[in-house]
Amino acid sequence: MRTLQVALAERSYPIHIGAGLLDTFPLAEQVRGNQVMIITNETIAPLYLERLTRHFAASQCDTLVLPDGEKFKNLETLESIFDALMARRHSRTTTLIALGGGVIGDMVGFAAACYQRGVDFIQVPTTLLAQVDSSVGGKTAVNHPRGKNMIGAFHQPRLVLIDTDVLATLPQRELAAGYAEVIKYGLIRDPDFYHWLETNNDKLLSRDNEALSEAIYRSCENKAQVVADDETEQGNRALLNLGHTFGHAIETATGYSQWLHGEAVAVGMLMAVHMSVRLGWVDAALEPGLAGVLAQWQLPVTIPPGMTPDQFIDLMALDKKVQNGRLRLVLLRQLGEAVVTADYDAVALRQTLEAFCGT
Amino acid sequence: MRTLQVALAERSYPIHIGAGLLDTFPLAEQVRGNQVMIITNETIAPLYLERLTRHFAASQCDTLVLPDGEKFKNLETLESIFDALMARRHSRTTTLIALGGGVIGDMVGFAAACYQRGVDFIQVPTTLLAQVDSSVGGKTAVNHPRGKNMIGAFHQPRLVLIDTDVLATLPQRELAAGYAEVIKYGLIRDPDFYHWLETNNDKLLSRDNEALSEAIYRSCENKAQVVADDETEQGNRALLNLGHTFGHAIETATGYSQWLHGEAVAVGMLMAVHMSVRLGWVDAALEPGLAGVLAQWQLPVTIPPGMTPDQFIDLMALDKKVQNGRLRLVLLRQLGEAVVTADYDAVALRQTLEAFCGT
Numbered sequence: 001m002r003t004l005q006v007a008l009a010e011r012s013y014p015i016h017i018g019a020g021l022l023d024t025f026p027l028a029e030q031v032r033g034n035q036v037m038i039i040t041n042e043t044i045a046p047l048y049l050e051r052l053t054r055h056f057a058a059s060q061c062d063t064l065v066l067p068d069g070e071k072f073k074n075l076e077t078l079e080s081i082f083d084a085l086m087a088r089r090h091s092r093t094t095t096l097i098a099l100g101g102g103v104i105g106d107m108v109g110f111a112a113a114c115y116q117r118g119v120d121f122i123q124v125p126t127t128l129l130a131q132v133d134s135s136v137g138g139k140t141a142v143n144h145p146r147g148k149n150m151i152g153a154f155h156q157p158r159l160v161l162i163d164t165d166v167l168a169t170l171p172q173r174e175l176a177a178g179y180a181e182v183i184k185y186g187l188i189r190d191p192d193f194y195h196w197l198e199t200n201n202d203k204l205l206s207r208d209n210e211a212l213s214e215a216i217y218r219s220c221e222n223k224a225q226v227v228a229d230d231e232t233e234q235g236n237r238a239l240l241n242l243g244h245t246f247g248h249a250i251e252t253a254t255g256y257s258q259w260l261h262g263e264a265v266a267v268g269m270l271m272a273v274h275m276s277v278r279l280g281w282v283d284a285a286l287e288p289g290l291a292g293v294l295a296q297w298q299l300p301v302t303i304p305p306g307m308t309p310d311q312f313i314d315l316m317a318l319d320k321k322v323q324n325g326r327l328r329l330v331l332l333r334q335l336g337e338a339v340v341t342a343d344y345d346a347v348a349l350r351q352t353l354e355a356f357c358g359t
Numbered sequence: 360m361r362t363l364q365v366a367l368a369e370r371s372y373p374i375h376i377g378a379g380l381l382d383t384f385p386l387a388e389q390v391r392g393n394q395v396m397i398i399t400n401e402t403i404a405p406l407y408l409e410r411l412t413r414h415f416a417a418s419q420c421d422t423l424v425l426p427d428g429e430k431f432k433n434l435e436t437l438e439s440i441f442d443a444l445m446a447r448r449h450s451r452t453t454t455l456i457a458l459g460g461g462v463i464g465d466m467v468g469f470a471a472a473c474y475q476r477g478v479d480f481i482q483v484p485t486t487l488l489a490q491v492d493s494s495v496g497g498k499t500a501v502n503h504p505r506g507k508n509m510i511g512a513f514h515q516p517r518l519v520l521i522d523t524d525v526l527a528t529l530p531q532r533e534l535a536a537g538y539a540e541v542i543k544y545g546l547i548r549d550p551d552f553y554h555w556l557e558t559n560n561d562k563l564l565s566r567d568n569e570a571l572s573e574a575i576y577r578s579c580e581n582k583a584q585v586v587a588d589d590e591t592e593q594g595n596r597a598l599l600n601l602g603h604t605f606g607h608a609i610e611t612a613t614g615y616s617q618w619l620h621g622e623a624v625a626v627g628m629l630m631a632v633h634m635s636v637r638l639g640w641v642d643a644a645l646e647p648g649l650a651g652v653l654a655q656w657q658l659p660v661t662i663p664p665g666m667t668p669d670q671f672i673d674l675m676a677l678d679k680k681v682q683n684g685r686l687r688l689v690l691l692r693q694l695g696e697a698v699v700t701a702d703y704d705a706v707a708l709r710q711t712l713e714a715f716c717g718t
Contacts (some may be wrong), residue, residue: 034683075438082434086505091681114473116679117500117511118591141476146445152476153512232477320475322450324393 001025002213004220006136007228011156015136015220017213021163022048022124027055030159032120033093035060037085039108040099041068044126047169052099052124062088066104070256073103073143075151081111095120095158101127101174102134102261106149109140113155123160127170128178128212129262131162132185132219133240137227143256147318148248154232162220164213176297177262179204180243182215183293184269185222188239191336193218201296238321238340242330243268249315254304266299267356275352276332279344286335302356309353360384361572363579365495366587370515374495374579376572380522381407381483386414389518391479392452394419396444398467399458400427403485406528411458411483421447425463429615432462432502434510440470454479454517460486460533461493461620465508468499472514482519486529487537487571488621490521491544491578492599496586502615506677507607513591521579523572535656536621538563539602541574542652543628544581547598550695552577557648560655597680597699601689602627608674613663625658626715634711635691638703645694661715668712 001018016025036056040049045065053061064084066077085094098108098121105123112121123135141152167175186194196218197204203211223240230237247268251259273290276282291301321328326342329349333339360377375384395415399408404424412420423443425436444453457467457480464482471480482494500511526534545553555577556563562570582599589596606627610618632649635641650660680687685701688708692698 075434075441079434082503082510086503086509086677089677091683092679093682114510114512116509117498117513139476144441144445150445150475151441151473153473154476318445318448320451323452324450 002217004217004224006156006224008156008231011138013157013159015160015162015224017162017164017217017220019163019165019209019213021161022051022166025161027052027122027161028058030122031056031059031095033091033095035090035094036097037062037064037088037090037094038097038099039064039066039081039104039111041066041104043068044100044104048099048126048166052097060088062090066107070103070143070251070261073107073256075142078107078111078142081108082115085111085115090115090119092116092119095122097122097124098135099124099126100130101125102130105130105135106139106141106152109138109155109157110142110152113140113153118155120158121155123157125160125162126166127174128167128216129174129181130178131216132178133181133223135160135162136220136223138231146252148251148256150318150320162216164209164216167207167212172298173260175207176299177260177266179297180262180266180269180294180299182219183290184240184242184265185219187269187273187290187332187335188242188330188338189226189336190218190222193222194335198293201293205296236340238328239330239338241321241340242332242338243270243272245316245319245321245327245329246271246312248319249312250303250307252315253307253311259300259304263300266294267301267303270294270301271352271356272329272331274355275329275344275348278348278352279331282332282334286332307357309350309357309359312353312357361576363576363583365515365583367515367590370497372516372518374519374521374583376521376523376576376579378522378524378568378572380520381410381525384520386411386481386520387417389481390415390418390454392450392454394449394453395456396421396423396447396449396453397456397458398423398425398440398463398470400425400463402427403459403463407458407485407525411456419447421449425466429462429502429610429620432466432615434501437466437470437501440467441474444470444474449474449478451475451478454481456481456483457494458483458485459489460484461489464489464494465498465500465511468497468514468516469501469511472499472512477514479517480514482516484519484521485525486533487526487575488533488540489537490575491537492540492582494519494521495579495582497590505611507610507615509677509679521575523568523575526566526571531657532619534566535658536619536625538656539621539625539628539653539658541578542649543599543601543624544578546628546632546649546691546694547601547689547697548585548695549577549581552581553694557652560652564655595699597687598689598697600680600699601691601697602629602631604675604678604680604686604688605630605671607678608671609662609666611674612666612670618659618663622659625653626660626662629653629660630711630715631688631690633714634688634703634707637707637711638690641691641693645691666716668709668716668718671712671716
């Protein structure tokens with residue numbers, strides 16, 4: 001087991017990474033009160049729920065199984081979590097445990113942020129995407145019909161428990177979606193890691209546990225550093241959103257149902273790199289290189305058919321990075337150096353959208 | 360104009376108190392971005408909404424008028440606030456302005472806490488209750504069908520603007536409900552203030568502006584001190600809940616529709632004092648004295664007919680002060696000294712409930 005610390009003063013917490021931790025980690029010791037509610041979804045429940053409940057034989061341990069999918073990440077599902085907590089009389093000393101991918105983690109984290117104005121929660125991420133990104137850093141949210149993650153809170157977990165064994169059962173498409181966020185860390189702040197990923201691409205593709213564990217560790221390390229520097233995204237934390245502004249527009253346009261988040265981020269990153277090349281900021285070779293890796297992972301390198309530049313502009317105007325009417329974008333100055341800026345040539349944005357929309 | 364400061368480091372903010380501030384205070388200077396949404400209810404809108412919008416002629420100033428009443432303080436109404444913000448494309452630099460009583464303030468504050476993971480908000484309380492209590496301190500929430508204020512957040516406003524002139528149009532019943540919280544500060548931590556209130560009761564009852572302003576100032580001063588010491592209610596902030604555990608049970612039992620919050624708190628405080636007397640902790644003379652003042656303000660000194668001790672016990676078990684199955688209550692050690700404790704004789708609680716239920 002390897003452990004990283006997210007350094008946030010009195011809200012600091014550990015990330016534990018290792019094979020078999022779902023069974024072997026002493027999880028019950030991490031719970032303050034005598035009540036626990038494990039919240040998961042229909043897909044994950046048959047795989048891991050019973051194993052997790054075994055830790056809490058001495059507590060009131062309730063379980064809640066939600067439907068699976070981004071389209072259920074909304075206020076209605078959130079309300080069903082509150083209903084379950086109230087029905088089972090969970091008090092302010094309860095601990096919620098999010099067992100699942102990013103959707104479960106974001107939603108359970110937000111429920112924990114709001115229930116009785118804030119209770120403890122633990123992240124047990126079961127997808128690569130959740131392990132390397134969404135479970136770390138305390139961003140919690142549900143979607144609004146008009147925009148992704150628009151309703152949420154910053155609420156840090158007590159700990160993150162990453163069992164690398166769960167990746168063995170993860171569908172290839174889900175693994176690839178998570179891998180998009182792994183690549184992201186290389187692009188925005190860690191060129192050595194980017195090259196390491198290139199070198200080890202075959203091992204990673206074949207799910208070599210050691211290589212995947214290393215990729216998870218280095219991703220979490222990058223994420224933890226960014227979050228420790230800027231917990232509530234007043235500045236550099238926004239760099240983690242490389243590709244997300246384009247990606248969120250795609251997710252919103254497709255109703256959160258056809259594309260996985262990581263897939264939308266993959267092509268979104270490619271669009272950001274394309275625009276950075278167009279602005280003359282990064283070496284042109286980066287774009288085909290990235291496109292090649294994404295293709296090897298069967299990640300999308302084109303946008304959904306039918307989307308138009310105007311549709312992108314319209315949807316991106318709702319991005320949380322808009323300030324006083326001006327859209328800020330995360331772009332690359334060079335490999336490993338991202339910036340968040342509103343200071344770009346709007347023509348380059350238009351041309352980027354046109355290039356991807358085929359207009 | 361008199362100004363108090365709520366001292367919370369980087370979240371510190373002022374409370375401005377004075378006659379006519381709705382028109383004269385330079386409110387636009389306090390807004391960071393170029394978007395504002397003023398949220399109020401059907402009762403308040405005709406009285407003050409237009410006057411408040413005049414401050415924001417140079418910004419995008421939207422308004423939202425919600426139905427009036429505690430029964431609308433729920434997730435559904437909250438969602439309608441998010442819908443309006445998204446429809447009008449409010450960004451993370453927007454400012455929400457809560458113009459109304461405690462229901463509006465709590466709900467708008469919670470919307471501000473969650474919208475895009477947190478935006479600015481300003482409290483413009485229009486009831487005595489909101490002015491002396493709910494608008495100060497950053498507790499925001501909506502109700503759950505099974506319990507009051509169960510879904511919420513701690514989110515401090517940028518400032519609180521108290522125009523004492525608005526009390527002139529406040530129905531007597533609303534004024535009295537707010538006055539219950541004024542009395543509370545005397546009971547829990549300020550015996551001098553309690554005696555001052557007794558001495559000035561006639562002036563206050565006749566709405567003498569100077570006396571009311573002084574009562575508001577001293578109430579806010581007490582509240583600000585408590586909040587500065589314990590922002591997220593890890594300890595002494597719970598003392599502000601004197602009478603609230605009994606009161607919330609009454610509000611829940613009556614569906615948040617028949618009783619005003621302050622009315623439920625009034626008889627709840629009397630129950631807490633009764634129990635404190637029964638435990639031998641405070642002088643027995645305090646109970647009839649308090650009952651006399653409440654009666655003069657036409658505040659309830661009895662509970663809703665039909666409520667039973669078992670119903671109280673059942674509803675109070677959902678209180679946020681429950682820790683590991685044990686209900687903590689706010690009780691008095693003496694006038695001006697409250698404690699929050701689970702260390703009381705359960706028989707005294709039972710007897711108190713029986714005394715008020717008439718069983």
